[in-house]
Amino acid sequence: MSEKYRVVYDPVHGSIKIAGVEAELVNTPLLQRLRYIKQLGMTYLVFPGANHTRFEHSLGTYWLSVRVSKELGIEERWASVLRVAALLHDIGHGPYSHTLENLVYRETGLDHMDITVRLIRKGEIKDIIEEHAISADEVASLIKGGRKIPTLFDFAREKKKNDNACAKNLPRFLHQIMHSSLDIDQLDYLLRDAHYTGVAHGIIDADRIINTLRIVDDTLFVDKKGINALEGMLVARSLMYSSVYFHKTGRIAQHMLYRAVEKLLEDGHVDVSALTKMCDHDVLCALNGAGGYCTEIMRRIIERRLFKAVYFKSISFMGDEERDAISRMVKEDVRRELEDHLCSAFSLPQGYAIIDIPVPEVLISEPRLSDVGVMILDNKKPQHLYCISAISRALSQKPPVDWALMVALPLEKSKVSEAKIERILFGGV
Secondary structure, three states, X not given: OOOOEXXXXXXXXXXXXXXXXXXXXXXXXXXXXXXXXXXXXXXXXXXXXXXOEHHHHHHHHHHHHHHHHHHHOOOHHHHHHHHHHHHHOOOOOOOOHHHHHHHHHHHHOOOHHHHHHHHHOOHHHHHHHHHOOOOHHHHHHHHHOOOOOOOHHHHHOOOOOOOOOOOOOOOHHHHHHHOOOOOHHHHHHHHHHHHHHOOHHHOOOHHHHHHOEEEEOOEEEEEHHHHHHHHHHHHHHHHHHHHHHOOHHHHHHHHHHHHHHHHHHHOOOOOHHHHHHOOHHHHHHHHHHHOHHHHHHHHHXXXXXXXXXXXXXXXXXXXXXXXXXXXXXXXXXXHHHHHXXXXXXXXXXXXXXXXXXXXXXXXXXXXXXXXXXXXXXXXXXXXXXXXXXXXXXXXXXXXXXXXXXXXXEOOOHHHOOHHHHHHHHHOOO
């Protein structure tokens, strides 16, 4: 008897066939919830087409896992673990994706990957996986990776303990397919985000990259014939971060939402456990019902009356003392105190000033940006891409954005004294 399956049409990958354990998992509430979480958070306020969701991305990552497994001839024992991990890798995301993640971390010590691992290792998800003779622990291990990637949370404060120790008895190449500078998660989101934002920078030749993948001695390689496509992907990744993911207006909207939800938690309208289970629209409804500052910021967001960027500090024009001052501002309590000073200085209510420092965040929480450690197979001889590609060497040194600090206020730039901002931020520097 042939296995039952369904075919889903995806605008990025075309027809995606889903069967077996993956078909059962797709119908679970945890996967279906991702239909209502925007992949790019608040970026739709800058790029109107960016309304795609974590659900679509999860299906796309799953489909790439199917294609890569077939291309590499991965045995079903490991291919099944890869497919399930690819499909489930984002189920721990909170509303608006990464936008509110630090609020959850502050209370629980868990980021979205930690939450994903917990959800996989218990309840309905675990039962479905193990009914199909697949190890939930191996799926969790593959999603978590062989090591804990440091995040902004680790940089800003000591990480709390959690119980996410996972087995590490998986093949090295499997981890590389899920966690590397050319992993399937990244291949899908670059293709998908470029498609929905309309930004051509993210267009990559994923077919060529997949067709030139090789496994030698348990390690993932790219055949030399795929170098041009690989370099194109690295360039696309860098440009998407500077032009889309860290677009200044999108960053301002994210910070506004963050501050409003922070107030929502402080005032006891919701607790952090409820927040992790919310969809995007649940957050807006909660803010609307809270009144005061929460509702005002919510109205500003949905009517696109966003704060304005009134001050930038360029990476290229900073002295050592300014760098030290900005490094201290990475800590949220330091930023909050300075934001309060800005509000007082410009006669604004508390909560109406934003200080954004993207560079430490992206360098620590997204290490793939500077990671060009791809192994190339040249006539059966392994070489590091860094050694043979001038493009990869240049990209490893390129910062994701050209500014180190931004201040946003609900005022026109012409009404703001940059000298006053500098005195507040840097004192006598």
